[in-house]
Amino acid sequence: MKPLVRNAALSSYIELSQSLGIDPRALMKQVGLDPVGLAVQDRWIPGAAVAELLELSAAAARREDFGLLLAERRRFSNLGPISLVLREEPDARSAVRLLVRQERMYNEMLRSRLTEANGLATLKVSLALGEVREARQSVELAVGVLHGFLGVFLGARWQPLSVCFSHGAPHDMAAHRRFFGPVVEFDQEFNGIVFYATELDTPNTMSDPLLRGYARQYFDSLAVSEDTTELDRVRELIEVLLPTGRCSIEQVAGSLGVDRRTVHRHLATSGETFSSLVNATRTELAEQLVANPSRSLTEIAGLLGFSAPSAFSRWFRDQFGSSAREWRALRSDPGPVPN
Known part of the structure; x- marks a missing residue:
């Protein structure tokens, strides 16, 4: 398996990049990393992607x-x-x-x-x-x-x-x-x-x-x-890759330095498939994101890796039994005020 590092390895990366006049978001997307994910310091991301990002940033800023x-x-x-x-x-x-x-x-x-x-x-x-x-x-x-x-x-x-x-x-x-x-x-x-x-x-x-x-x-x-299992590694990478639109088993396998059959085998020992793990991860993230009224549903669809808001809407209704808008309204409604 290829090594992972904590998001904290990129602590202050965005601030430094902006101070040097380069676009951190574009550079992170180029190596398959999500800027929003940096808010979670203890999340694990591919070490090779971090190394590539730093080299690209040094070149873009012309700072050795x-x-x-x-x-x-x-x-x-x-x-x-x-x-x-x-x-x-x-x-x-x-x-x-x-x-x-x-x-x-x-x-x-x-x-x-x-x-x-x-x-x-x-x-x-x-x-x-x-x-x-x-x-x-x-x-x-x-x-x-x-x-x-x-x-x-x-x-x-x-x-x-x-x-x-x-x-x-x-x-x-x-x-x-x-x-x-x-x-x-x-x-x-x-x-x-x-x-x-x-x-x-x-x-x-x-x-x-x-x-x-x-x-x-x-x-x-x-x-x-914090003894990280292979299942934990795959789950972490799914979270990282979903917003990039490149969350595939091939991409996860490549980040871990193995082939897709090896990933399938590790997941099978835990009674999971790649599709079931992606769906479970999306469901968990959707509950957090949709409950936040400051995020638009279109933005959430992108963060969960859906190619179009309509695909997200269909998936959400299948998972939660209502539309995302209805689900959000129910969560934000405090109910009747008692007399």
């Missing part, structure tokens, strides 16, 4: 530092639920090791590794995209986010010994030097950050020892509940 500009806008909370646990770790070493060990909770294509030798600590980063693809912007985003993560624990004035990239230097290094300082290097053997190992002993000033046990218990329960 696009990934780094995105990293500058990241916040600690963008890591998702795991950030609550990391905040209570006793020191920087414990926090980094936990982040590396549980990276699949927030990004399945990220491969990071912490090593310590000869007084130095090296945090290496690589990406497993599941296919051959340019990923300069994604690499710089990942390294930039990890640099910012270390800064949270080591202080705003902290600076590593070296920040390394295996790709070549950009024409303008101003953003890289502003972000990393004068220690950034290109054409190196790996992507990552080198710093003194003793810095990992820095106590975590955010940590509350009384809360640490509760945070760990929460994390353990969360890790089990």
Whole structure:
């Protein structure tokens, strides 16, 4: 299966794109992603599509530092639920090791590794995209986010010994030097950050020892509940692909890096078919969308992947026993006011 990442990987993408004068909606649709879906930070989307989007955006904006500009806008909370646990770790070493060990909770294509030798600590980063693809912007985003993560624990004035990239230097290094300082290097053997190992002993000033046990218990329960199954993966991709009008089993299989028969086989073990899962997903989304009076029924038809409003109307009546307009009116009517 091809790796997935949380929507949070594109946190602030729309704002950054607009500030640089490029159209984020058009670029996202080009790679099969839905801008509206970014509102749900914990939804999973194809990692390769994110990597392609960042490269297209960098080219459109003529900014070789696009990934780094995105990293500058990241916040600690963008890591998702795991950030609550990391905040209570006793020191920087414990926090980094936990982040590396549980990276699949927030990004399945990220491969990071912490090593310590000869007084130095090296945090290496690589990406497993599941296919051959340019990923300069994604690499710089990942390294930039990890640099910012270390800064949270080591202080705003902290600076590593070296920040390394295996790709070549950009024409303008101003953003890289502003972000990393004068220690950034290109054409190196790996992507990552080198710093003194003793810095990992820095106590975590955010940590509350009384809360640490509760945070760990929460994390353990969360890790089990977020154990993503193949059915979950397919359902997530259906939600992502419906608004694009390209929600087919071939498209889902391609995003997962398998053939359509493999998808059919995985769904069959759960007693589902692709059609039944699409219908169930549409039904669940329709209840949420139609209940919102600020959305037009034509817009909802598009978000649910129908080629025309009339097709949506027929489907809705079959599923709910009334027209979408009647169903909405019943939900919005508070009923008679008692005397």
